[in-house]
Amino acid sequence: MWCPKLGRALRESAFDHLAADLQERRAQHLYRVRKMLDSAQGPEIICDGKPYICFCSNDYLGLAQHPAIISAAKKAMDDYGFGSGASHLVIGHSRVHHELEEALADFTGRSRALLFSTGYMANMGAIRGLLGQNDVVIEDQLNHASLLDGGWLSRARFSRYQHASAAGLAAHLEGVDTQTSRTLVVTDGVFSMDGDLAPLSDLAELTQAQGAWLMVDDAHGFGVLGRQGRGAVDHFGLTQNDVPVLVGTFGKAFGTAGAFVAGSEMLIESLIQHARSYIYTTAMPPAVAAATRAALSVLESDEWRRDRLAQLIRQFRAGANALGLSVLPSETPIQPLMVGDAMKSLAISQALADEGLLIGAIRPPTVPKGTARLRITLSATHTETHVNRLLDALDKARKVFDLGS
Ligand SMILES: Cc1ncc(COP(=O)(O)O)c(C=O)c1O
Structure with missing residues (x-):
């Protein structure tokens, strides 16, 4: 294209290919679009102006609209205003943040805990900060x-072992000189798109034997698994020595x-010095910390929420098995229904939406090619009737889309 101001033709740019990239994504049924929520989180929501039963939220215990949590946030807003004003290391670290860190250390049985503004930042900050x-x-x-x-x-030198395979990890650890290279083994506690658990006891044994450290991101286990919701690491009875780096969201x-x-103490002090996503960012609003402290109390005391969730998981799995659906082997609230093809997963998700049920089609690159799935998630605030509605709709979809094990 001619630019009259410069008096010459504009050079082609690699960014010119963005439009073609988007087109390609659309053609492969991998284009991502956002829905717009018009209500609070909960089992029944309004999305893009229409009512749905929601089976795609991670609000596993139904705490996102709990009154005690909302009022803790309001009180903190009265005391502190909304914004934290600065990073933790400047003047953004309030008493509310600090008390939450102490409560989390106590809850997890760890010496200390350090807040991050998001799980994404905690993971980036911890790994980069240590290696x-x-x-x-x-x-x-x-x-x-x-x-x-x-x-x-x-x-750091980066490699990946076969999913949930302690033997796979052992092979990767062989030959690593853990005396000269800090060696960090990193795993989800509960896998976010599969719902299964990492073999944490085996991983802990291997890493300890080799002088490596194990880091567990228990984003999907906290609140749901273990004693009073202490997570996957507690479920396996693992201590700070077994899992030196524990992440929760x-x-x-x-x-x-x-x-x-x-x-x-040494880990947390090291992260305060070196974790860039901790140092160079504004602290979370104090109201979020206060709400989280209240959530921790509810989560510890409301055992019925975990019991209810377990009951709904059993109901769903029994129903899905009776229909011959290929639900992945998971005992957690994440109950993925394997589809394989991206276009088919989108079509089933749409058919379920037409029945008033919201379930996301998870496609590559979020999951490996050929493993597109419907990521069904359950919450303690779902009812038996909601789950029956889901099973009925899946039965209908099964007949149309040839869904089976
Ligand atoms: C396993 C896992 N870790 C970390 C994150 C990121 O946490 P956050 O949403 O707080 O950034 C997520 C999802 O959001 C997750 O599924």
């Missing part, structure tokens, strides 16, 4: 994107937002 060029990071191949990105960003079962890393 450098001469180090080694080994990750489960199905880890969450934030863990993989943290590994790549750290510039608040955007799921806690019903709020943000995250923490828990571990030894």
Whole structure:
């Protein structure tokens, strides 16, 4: 194209290909679009102006609209206003943030905990903060994107072992000199798109034997698994020595937002010095910290929410098995229905939406090619009737789309 101001033709730019890239994504049925929520989170929502039963939220315990959590946030807003004003290291670290860190250390049985504004930042910050060029990071191949990105960003030697395979990890650890290279093994506790658990006891044994550290991101286990919701690490009875770096997020079962890393005094002090996503960002609003503290109390005391969730998971799995549906083997609120083809997963998601049920079609690159799925999630606030509605709609879809095991 001629530019009269410069008096010459404009050079072609690699950005000119963005439109073609978008077109290509559309053609492959991988284009991502956002829905617009018009109500609070809950089992029954209004989305894009229409009512739905929601089976795609991570609000596993139904705390996102809990009155005690909302009133804790309001009280903190009265006391502190809304914005935190600065990073934790400048003047953004309020008493409310600090008390939440202490409560989380206590809850997880760790020496200390450190707040981050999001789980993505906690993972990036922890991995990058602990490792450098001469180090080694080994990750489960199905880890969450934030863990993989943290590994790549750290510039450490990066490799991935076969999903949930302790033997796979052992092979990767062989030959690593853990005396000269800090070696961090990183895994999800509960895998976000599959719902299964990492073999944490085996991973802990292997890493300890080799002088490596194990980092577990328990975003989907906290609140749901373990004693009073202490998570997957507690479910396996693992201590701070077994899992030196423990990550939890608040955007799921806690019903709020943000995250923490828990571990030894030395770990937390190191992250305060080196984790760039902790240092160079504004602290989460105090109201979010206060709401999360209230969520922690509810989550600890409301055992009925976990019991109810377990009951709904059993109901759903029994119903899905009776229909011959290929639901992945998961005992957690994440109950993915494997479809395979991206276009088909979108079509089923749309057919379910037409029946008033909202379930996301998860497609590559979020999951590996050929493994598109419907990520069904359950919450303690669903009812038996909601789950029956889901099973009925899946039965109908099964007949149209040839869905089976
Ligand atoms: C396993 C896992 N880790 C980390 C994150 C990121 O947490 P956040 O949403 O707080 O950034 C997510 C999802 O959001 C996740 O599924």
